Amino acid sequence: MKKDTVIRFMIMIASLAVASYLACILTPMQSDISQEKNFLTKAPVAGLHKFFADVAWMRFINFAGGLSSIDSTNVDKVSRMLEKIIAYDPNFVESYQSGVLSISNADPKLAVKLLEQACANPHLAHNIQIPFYAGFILSRTIVDQNNPDKILSEPDYAAAARFFRMAIQRTRDPESYLISNYIHAKAKARGGEESLAVLSVLYDEWKMSKAGKDEIYSDYCQIPDIEERLVKATREAKYPIDDEGRLLKPSQKALELIAKVQQEILFKKHLCENCVTPAAPGDKFCGTCGHAVKTWGVCSCGHILSSKAYCTRCGKKQ
Amino acid sequence: MSEIMAIASGTWKNILRMKVVYFLIFCVWVLVGIASMYEILTIGHHKPLMMDVSLVLNAIAASLVVLSVTFEIPRELRQGVAATLLTKSLGRTQYLAGKAVGICVAGFVICALIAAGSLIIYALTFSEAIAGPMFQAHFLLIISIIPMASMAVFFATLFPEVAAPVLTIIAIWFAYSTGIIANIPVVYGGLLPNLDLFNFKSHAVYLKPIPILYMILVTVWGIAYALFLLMLTSFFFKVKDIK
Ligand SMILES: [Zn+2]
Ligand SMILES: [Zn+2]
Numbered sequence: 001m002k003k004d005t006v007i008r009f010m011i012m013i014a015s016l017a018v019a020s021y022l023a024c025i026l027t028p029m030q031s032d033i034s035q036e037k038n039f040l041t042k043a044p045v046a047g048l049h050k051f052f053a054d055v056a057w058m059r060f061i062n063f064a065g066g067l068s069s070i071d072s073t074n075v076d077k078v079s080r081m082l083e084k085i086i087a088y089d090p091n092f093v094e095s096y097q098s099g100v101l102s103i104s105n106a107d108p109k110l111a112v113k114l115l116e117q118a119c120a121n122p123h124l125a126h127n128i129q130i131p132f133y134a135g136f137i138l139s140r141t142i143v144d145q146n147n148p149d150k151i152l153s154e155p156d157y158a159a160a161a162r163f164f165r166m167a168i169q170r171t172r173d174p175e176s177y178l179i180s181n182y183i184h185a186k187a188k189a190r191g192g193e194e195s196l197a198v199l200s201v202l203y204d205e206w207k208m209s210k211a212g213k214d215e216i217y218s219d220y221c222q223i224p225d226i227e228e229r230l231v232k233a234t235r236e237a238k239y240p241i242d243d244e245g246r247l248l249k250p251s252q253k254a255l256e257l258i259a260k261v262q263q264e265i266l267f268k269k270h271l272c273e274n275c276v277t278p279a280a281p282g283d284k285f286c287g288t289c290g291h292a293v294k295t296w297g298v299c300s301c302g303h304i305l306s307s308k309a310y311c312t313r314c315g316k317k318q
Numbered sequence: 319m320s321e322i323m324a325i326a327s328g329t330w331k332n333i334l335r336m337k338v339v340y341f342l343i344f345c346v347w348v349l350v351g352i353a354s355m356y357e358i359l360t361i362g363h364h365k366p367l368m369m370d371v372s373l374v375l376n377a378i379a380a381s382l383v384v385l386s387v388t389f390e391i392p393r394e395l396r397q398g399v400a401a402t403l404l405t406k407s408l409g410r411t412q413y414l415a416g417k418a419v420g421i422c423v424a425g426f427v428i429c430a431l432i433a434a435g436s437l438i439i440y441a442l443t444f445s446e447a448i449a450g451p452m453f454q455a456h457f458l459l460i461i462s463i464i465p466m467a468s469m470a471v472f473f474a475t476l477f478p479e480v481a482a483p484v485l486t487i488i489a490i491w492f493a494y495s496t497g498i499i500a501n502i503p504v505v506y507g508g509l510l511p512n513l514d515l516f517n518f519k520s521h522a523v524y525l526k527p528i529p530i531l532y533m534i535l536v537t538v539w540g541i542a543y544a545l546f547l548l549m550l551t552s553f554f555f556k557v558k559d560i561k
Contacts (some may be wrong), residue, residue, distance in 0.1 A: 012549035016508060018542040023507025026515050029532055034518065044495035047517035054367050058359055091524055094363060123524065131519045210492055254445060 011178035035122050053089030060085060060095075064102060071145045075106035086114060091123040096130050104133070107275035108142045108153040119166060128167045131176060137161030139185050140298055168221045179223055193241045196254040202226060230265055234258055236275040258282040270296050281305060321409070327417025327425065333386060333419065333424040343428060346375045347435045354443045362363045365444055369452060369520040372436030373519045376429050376459055379492055383425040387405040387417055388482035391474035418467045418548055425463035433460065450466065455522035461537050462516035466490055468544035469511060472551045477556070511543055 019284075040054070045052055060081040064070065070078050082103065085095045096118050104111040107182075111199050115134035118124050137153070138160035144150040165181035176260035187197035208220045223229065232287040238258055240248045264272065270279045274291035281297025282304040297305050310317055333339060353368035360367055393399075433456035437448045469489050493513040496506055506512045512518045515536050518528055 004411075008549050008552055012546055012553075015542045015545035019539055019546055020508030022539040022542065023515070026536055026539060027507060027512075028533070029529075030515060031536075033526075033528060033532060034521065044490045044491065046494035047496075047514050047519065048377070050366075050523060051370045051519045053346060054360070054363065054368065054370050061359065061361055089520065091520065094361070098361070113374060123526075211431055278552070282554065 002131050008037075033249050034279070039090040039117075039121065043087075045088070047203050048089045053092055053095075055087060056085040057092070058082065059093065060099060064099075068101050069145065075103055079103055079110050081106055082114070085207050090118070090121050093124065093127065096124075096133070103134055104137045105142060105145065106152075108140075110191050112137050112153075115163075119163070127169055128170050128178070129168040131163040131170070135160040135167065135181060135185065138163065139181070139188070155188070159187045161185040161189055162219075165219070165221045168223075174224070176206075177223075177227075179225075182221070183223075183229070193240065193251060193254065195233070195237040196251065196257065197258055199230070199254070199261065202230050203257065203265075206230065206265060225267070227265065230261060231269065231271065231276060231278075234261055234266065238276055246253040255311070270294070320418060320534055321412045322416040323405045325413055325421035328419025329387070329390070330424040332390075333383065334423075339428060342379070344378060346372075346432050347439060349375060350436045353441050363498065368436075368440055368443065369522050370519065372432070372440070373455055373459065373522060376436070376456060377433045377552050379477075380425055380429050380459060380463050380466065381487070382464060383428055384421060384470045384490075385483050385486055386424075387392055387421045387467065387470045388474040388486050389479060391417060391471065392479040393481055394475070396479075397454075399501070408475050410555050411548075412554060414471055414548055414551055415494075422472065423466040425459055425467065426448075429460045429463065433457075435507055448518070449525050451518070451520075451527050454528045455518045458516040458518055458528070458536065460514055461540055464537075464541045465493075465511050465513065465538040465547070467489070468547040469493070474548050475551050475555050500550060507539070507543075509549075515539060535546050544549065 007219040015104060020054060040049055042137055060078070063081060064078055067074055067078075075160075082095060082099045085092055085099065086293065089095075096115060100111050100114050100118075112134050115137075118127075118130045119134065127265060140153075141155055142152045161182055164178060164185055168178050168182055171178075172173075172180055181196055183201055184205060186201045186266055187194060190197045190201065205220050205223055209222060219279045222297070230310075237254050238250055240250055240254070242248055262273065266276075271277065272279055272286035272291055272293050275286060275289040279286060279293040279296070282295060284295050285291065286293050299305055299311040299316060299318070301311060301314040301316065303311055304318060305311060329530075350368060350372045353371045354364055356367055357364040433453075437452060437456070440452070441448050445515045473485045473489065476482075477485060489511070490513065493511040494517065496512055496514040508516065520526075521528055
């Protein structure tokens with residue numbers, strides 16, 4: 001063999017070894033850097049996924065925009081177009097926020113499925129709307145627009161609560177509507193009298209927050225204004241109203257829970273035992289219902305205290 | 319070395335001397351600019367669209383530049399150009415290497431022009447600074463010319479004028495579509511080219527930075543794979559009859 005043949009052969013083997021070795025390092029590195037690659041379609045599109053997603057998006061807008069409504073007659077086609085966009089670009093937020101929502105009345109089950117996939121996408125891990133939409137769809141009864149007797153999806157409150165909780169956990173400062181939706185879904189999942197269920201959900205959430213459980217792994221989440229919500233829920237549980245707005249009598253169970261909540265949590269808030277309205281310092285009777293309340297915030301000299309360190313009439317340290 | 323560079327400079331000068339190349343670069347810039355008019359058709363998605371269009375067109379341009387060598391080599395072999403060089407055994411390897419280097423240089427210049435122009439158009443249209451990942455995505459695309467050039471040289475040497483470009487295009491398409499076969503790194507990236515390693519087009523849109531270490535390693539991979547394929551080609555080329 002000639003010398004240059006040997007050299008060329010050696011170079012070939014060496015470069016093949018280097019390329020193979022680097023490929024073994026680069027392949028896992030790449031799927032770590034581009035995590036969405038694992039969600040992408042396997043179709044041979046020569047790495048042009050993102051561009052094909054744009055084209056599919058424009059086709060979707062063009063088609064869906066021309067429909068007067070998306071219903072059972074056309075939802076299959078619209079869904080296929082949406083699934084195509086998501087397969088090419090799972091990070092495409094608009095395809096969930098406008099796209100999936102547009103099919104939620106015609107194919108709620110598919111909409112929830114697509115949103116659930118998006119919830120697992122690390123790129124969208126901070127998106128609040130996606131789990132919220134999923135919860136929103138799941139907490140409603142959705143009927144076929146062309147055939148009102150046909151129910152497309154029944155509410156699944158437990159699943160809805162899970163999505164609402166996910167939305168709450170994705171933000172430091174959850175909006176009030178997220179929390180209300182979460183509590184109501186959880187209460188609906190418990191069933192029974194709604195105002196009582198809401199109160200018992202809030203009471204459990206409060207207890208768990210005091211126990212300091214790790215919120216990611218348990219079925220509750222941090223609710224910032226829980227005490228205000230408890231006051232409101234207590235009042236509503238004490239004076240429940242029916243669908244027509246008529247006042248009802250609270251059940252024995254509700255009264256027991258109300259007493260427990262008042263004793264354990266709300267005693268610091270100086271609420272009227274009767275109507276659950278806060279009493280002002282020095283009040284002997286409730287200003288709302290006239291019920292006697294336990295007086296608070298009064299110096300032994302009888303002067304009503306402001307939040308200062310000494311009584312402003314007799315100078316006694318408080 | 320001087321022979322390699324002589325062949326290389328002949329190749330890139332040939333391409334860069336053609337006025338049509340600059341006209342096509344200009345057309346690409348125009349197409350990128352047009353993407354800004356798609357605001358309504360995409361309901362406000364025209365910004366990512368422009369970035370995607372610039373990357374796709376640059377990738378197509380890279381493939382076309384690389385493809386030009388699949389016409390050039392079979393023609394030169396048929397016409398007996400550089401016949402004296404090809405009679406020497408070392409000369410044949412130098413010829414292949416020179417072609418690969420030449421096509422890489424031409425590709426770098428053309429794709430860098432497209433990338434720079436597109437990014438400037440993007441910055442001017444939306445009056446915002448160019449983010450790092452946008453540069454990185456275009457840069458990796460340009461580096462992918464190295465293994466692609468060796469693939470083109472491989473097919474151009476072994477196949478006649480019509481088959482070579484077709485096979486090169488199929489091979490490039492296949493090498494970018496790693497999803498279709500099980501991704502075993504030694505096979506795909508070792509023996510077969512895995513051009514998808516250079517594909518970070520979505521990062522330019524979602525502004526996710528690519529680690530510098532990855533950029534360096536993937537460049538080394540491109541060079542190593544190109545070297546492997548060129549040496550392999552040189553063995554086939556040696557036994558090939560040339561008039
Ligand atoms: Zn009262
Ligand atoms: Zn006093």
